[in-house]
Amino acid sequence: MIFNKVKFLTVATLLSLAACSEPAADPVTLKPHDLTDSAVGHFCGMIVTNHKGPKGQVFLKGKDEPYWFVSVQDTLAFMRLPENASSVRAAYVTDMGVADNWDNPGNMSWRAVDGLWFVTGSTRTGGMGGKSIVPFQDKAMAEAFAAQYGGTLKMASEIETDSLLGDTENEAPS
DSSP states (O other), X not given: OHHHHHXXXXXXXXXXXXHHSOOOOOTTTOOOOOOOTTOBBTTTOSBGGGSOSOOEEEEETTOSSOEEESSHHHHHHHHHSHHHHXXXXXXXXXXXXXXXXXXXXXXXXXXXXXXXXXEESOXXXXXXXXXXXXXXXXXXXXXXXXXXXXXEEEOGGGSOHHHHHSSSTTSOOO
């Protein structure tokens, strides 16, 4: 009988301690920030809104503010850097299927990177005037974009890291 009371008190204490502990950050509840003229590209140091095409933002552990990127290529490259890969809490890019327009995609088109379709090698240029990796949530919209501007559909995991560090995969077809 005493054993059961001790067992009960131990379980009750553990449950109460668990209820008091602070929950871990959940990337699903970490919302993308609105892009403003104060957002500066992490790699280039330029104002993100001054660049056309899809953009990105990445949240790392221990930071409440995102790192901003003028291109999806830079966003994915940053996420794969060895010093960042295990620290990414959430990453968002512009879904060009619902963006306002190419020059100014707006703030209602942020989507989590996972599960998106990316068109690589199209003729469209984006941030910093480079060839753009173009994200879509809707596969049919990605296919229509590729039919119009060229390119290949891939998931983020299928995009070679080497191509993110240069412009080899994203060069327009000859």
